[in-house]
Amino acid sequence: MPVVVKERLLDLLQDNQQNYYELFVFFLDPDISSFEKEKKARDFLNKEIDKIDQKEIDFPATINTVKQWCENDNKQNCELFQTYLNRRQNGGEREYFKNVGQAFEFLIKVSPTKKVDGAWLYSSVHYWNDPVFHDLIITYLEELGLGEPKANHVCIYDDLLRSLGLDSFDLLLEDEYYHNAVIQLALGYAPPEFIPEIVGFNLGYEQLPLHLLISNYELAELGIDSKYFNLHITIDNIDNGHADKAIKVIENIYDKYRDKELFFNKLKRGFALNGHGVSSSKIIKNLNLEDLVLKILKRKALVGQLIHNETRQFGCKTINQWLSNPEDVNGLVTHLIDHKWIKFNTDPEQSVFWRMINEENGKMFGVFNPVERQIIHDWIAGSDHSSNFLAYSRELKNSQRIQDYLFSYISDGELDALQERVQKSHDLAIKICKLTPFLAPDSHHKSIGLWSTRKYVELLFPYLSSFNKTNS
DSSP: OOHHHHHHHHHHHTTOOOOHHHHHHHHTOTTSOHHHHHHHHHHHHHHHHHTOOGGGOOOOSSGGGHHHHHHHHHHHHHHHHHHHHHHHHTTOOOSSOSSHHHHHHHHHHTHHHHTTTTGGGGGGGGGTTOGGGHHHHHHHHHHTGGGOTTTOHHHHHHHHHHHHTOTTGGGGOOGGGGHHHHHHHHHHTOOGGGHHHHHHHHHHHTSOOHHHHHHHHHHHHTTOOOHHHHHHHHHTOTTTSHHHHHHHHHHHHHHHOSOHHHHHHHHHHHHHGGGSSOOHHHHHHTOOHHHHHHHHHHHHHHTOOOOTTOOOEETTEEHHHHHTSGGGHHHHHHHHHHTTSSOTTSOGGGOHHHHHHHSTTSTTTTTSOHHHHHHHHHHHHHHHHSOSSOTTHHHHHHSOOGGGTOOOSSOOSHHHHHHHHHHHOOOHHHHHHHHGGGGSTTTTTSHHHHHHHHHHHHHHOHHHHHHHHHTO
């Protein structure tokens, strides 16, 4: 690990000032102990909870009305979605993603939370010997795909980003997009005193939001695999899915909690934590391809000179000179627009800049990869000329996912050693203790974590394990 990274992690351990991204990395670092993560989680969550105004929380008045409240919310969102479908069937345009580029922007900006999907429930696996928590544990295990990569939510989203060429774009994200992801990670490492907040957060997260229904529909319409989003519509259903389990868990824990009023107030605060950070709805509302294009250009500027033998000047500078400093990129774009090298709301082929980066004999051809060009294309094209369907959708649909073939050719023997230790032990508690660390958010989607999840399921919930085998 680089010295500078070690020094920054030491700052985090000592509770020095940090941003959300650094906390994100901290909680996902397997070399940092669970003890240190629990300490950090407690401090972070207490600060987040202090920001909550109890009076502003939209939540049922009593524990007895939670189920009906959730059912009403579910019904309302389904009705709103049907109204949306009626608008579309009557000739209405897409309302979230006008083109493929905007869909890419959305997938990039929600990626921090998707990379830790289910993380808020990790601590539940430590309570395996208390049946009250079994529905919560099962929910977490199902988020982990019961150990199958094709069903593990993080694996599915990583595979989606990889197949679209979006797996490195998170480097362009502002710190705020990591806020809610850090909340989820902190809840996953939180001590038992935060159980009410965890189940409250879980209740909010497992509801069926309107934006999920519409996103799923429009992504598929654009030729983008929406399996990840469709899975959350089906698995989170309020009849017998995660939304239903979330309600049952609350009722069961509430019955056993001594201080009912304290539990309910903590439950509400946990529910309210869903609203901290940049929500999917806010991301959709504020999609801005120009901002993303500028970030792409600034990243290119960081790698140095990009155009060979380019002498044409804009504002007394060559494009090379503009791109030598990331802070000058905005000025470059303004000059390209002023000189008609970028013509908005027309076929991008009419823009000199587009031909420079897209044609094989263009002076900037090869500087931008296909995904970056897709985003730039749709930024220039506007609503009438942008991409309404992913060009390589058919190839993606017909190809087998890499998850079917993932294999590590460089093994440190850790999985073999774990399998041997678990096999040699005849004590269930010891087996569970050895498996639990690899169900953590930093490991469950890796080979050792997937095997550990399957073994954990086999030991505690064999009926889930056998069903999974017969349906795999």
